[in-house]
Amino acid sequence: MNSSKSIYIALIQIAFGLLFGLMLFPSNVKSIVIIVTSIFVLINFFSSKNTFDKNYFLSNTFYFFVLLFTLLFSNNLDVAFLKIQTMLSLIVFPLIFSLLNNEAKKRLIKFKINYFWIYIISVVVYNTIPFLWFYSGIPNYSFLGMSYHLKNFIMNNIGKYGIHPIYMSMHCCIAVIFSIKVFLFIKKKYKKILLLILNLIIFFFLLIYARKGPIIALIITLIFFSYLEYRKYFKYNLILIFGLITLFSLIPTTRNRFLELSKMSTTTVDGSSSSNIRYTIYNNSIELIKNAPFLGYGIGDYQEELNKSYQKNAPILLEKKYNSHNQYLGFLLIGGVLLLVSFLSFYGKKIILAYKTNNTLLISILIFYGVTMLFENILERENGVIFFALFINFFSLKKAK
Numbered sequence: 457m458n459s460s461k462s463i464y465i466a467l468i469q470i471a472f473g474l475l476f477g478l479m480l481f482p483s484n485v486k487s488i489v490i491i492v493t494s495i496f497v498l499i500n501f502f503s504s505k506n507t508f509d510k511n512y513f514l515s516n517t518f519y520f521f522v523l524l525f526t527l528l529f530s531n532n533l534d535v536a537f538l539k540i541q542t543m544l545s546l547i548v549f550p551l552i553f554s555l556l557n558n559e560a561k562k563r564l565i566k567f568k569i570n571y572f573w574i575y576i577i578s579v580v581v582y583n584t585i586p587f588l589w590f591y592s593g594i595p596n597y598s599f600l601g602m603s604y605h606l607k608n609f610i611m612n613n614i615g616k617y618g619i620h621p622i623y624m625s626m627h628c629c630i631a632v633i634f635s636i637k638v639f640l641f642i643k644k645k646y647k648k649i650l651l652l653i654l655n656l657i658i659f660f661f662l663l664i665y666a667r668k669g670p671i672i673a674l675i676i677t678l679i680f681f682s683y684l685e686y687r688k689y690f691k692y693n694l695i696l697i698f699g700l701i702t703l704f705s706l707i708p709t710t711r712n713r714f715l716e717l718s719k720m721s722t723t724t725v726d727g728s729s730s731s732n733i734r735y736t737i738y739n740n741s742i743e744l745i746k747n748a749p750f751l752g753y754g755i756g757d758y759q760e761e762l763n764k765s766y767q768k769n770a771p772i773l774l775e776k777k778y779n780s781h782n783q784y785l786g787f788l789l790i791g792g793v794l795l796l797v798s799f800l801s802f803y804g805k806k807i808i809l810a811y812k813t814n815n816t817l818l819i820s821i822l823i824f825y826g827v828t829m830l831f832e833n834i835l836e837r838e839n840g841v842i843f844f845a846l847f848i849n850f851f852s853l854k855k856a857k
Contacts, residue, residue: 464500482616506557516550519798536756549845623839625670669831752792783829818851
């Protein structure tokens with residue numbers, strides 16, 4: 457390999473390091489990092505005279521083209537193009553990985569553990585700095601009071617770094633999954649101790665955010681991961697996972713959030729629990745789906761249809777213009793059965809490929825996101841779709857020769 461090609465691949469490696477640390481960048485810079493990465497990949501593609509992997513690209517983006525098809529019957533094109541702009545990662549990252557040559561893929565796989573470290577440390581830094589800043593700046597808050605208000609602080613008071621607590625919880629959970637792989641890979645004791653400390657910090661913030669969806673997804677993922685990766689020690693791992701569940705149940709904030717599930721009802725007044733809000737949203741979404749099951753309402757119009765349904769059945773939900781809070785229901789609303797089936801086909805093929813190649817990390821990520829999408833429209837939010845597209849494509853690299 458000549459020196460220029462080595463430089464291009466080195467730049468790609470650095471760019472991917474930035475991608476794994478992307479949460480530390482403000483929202484207006486994230487897209488710049490992705491664009492720069494794309495430019496490095498394009499330069500390497502043309503300089504190495506690589507062949508574009510069209511099969512990979514089409515198999516990973518077909519459902520996105522089905523989503524684009526719904527533009528044909530969307531009346532509100534301004535909203536439609538804004539939604540598509542947010543979801544562009546679903547086509548950009550498959551394009552990036554379709555352009556990579558085998559040497560670049562091998563280098564990225566080789567640096568995988570380093571990327572995990574970057575992501576884990578980024579999660580800890582992102583949580584710890586606002587926590588310390590808020591706690592030191594408002595001394596009249598007790599520690600518990602500050603912990604309660606931190607969720608609103610990171611969502612509303614840090615400008616372009618702001619993030620909804622449910623997405624921060626997702627980052628914490630994925631950092632835990634990555635940490636398991638890192639812990640089993642590293643040999644030096646001080647690194648293991650450092651990793652354990654970082655994970656204690658991550659669990660601390662998971663307890664603060666107390667988000668049911670990501671916690672449920674994490675527990676289910678850990679069960680499957682333990683069975684697939686360490687079947688011999690599965691029963692011992694189950695004891696550890698049960699201990700984790702016990703920990704969550706002992707903390708009042710997380711326990712109360714889960715107890716909401718036993719008291720779900722349609723919400724008509726302000727102050728309802730998040731479970732009641734979701735229950736009402738799901739009912740409204742399902743009724744709309746019944747009226748347009750095959751093609752949905754289009755990417756530009758489905759939220760307007762939801763708002764009309766809220767106006768009729770639960771006006772209180774109009775205050776925040778809630779989406780379907782379930783990605784599968786969201787796809788049915790956008791493009792009906794056609795879009796949902798195309799997405800599930802893509803997802804199912806990924807799971808089958810990961811299982812056949814014993815790619816337990818890809819399976820874990822697919823399970824985690826698959827469960828999380830039952831509670832949130834992660835592919836319609838920047839903080840969800842970027843990392844979904846990055847991780848799904850990156851961990852598919854294992855099949856590269």
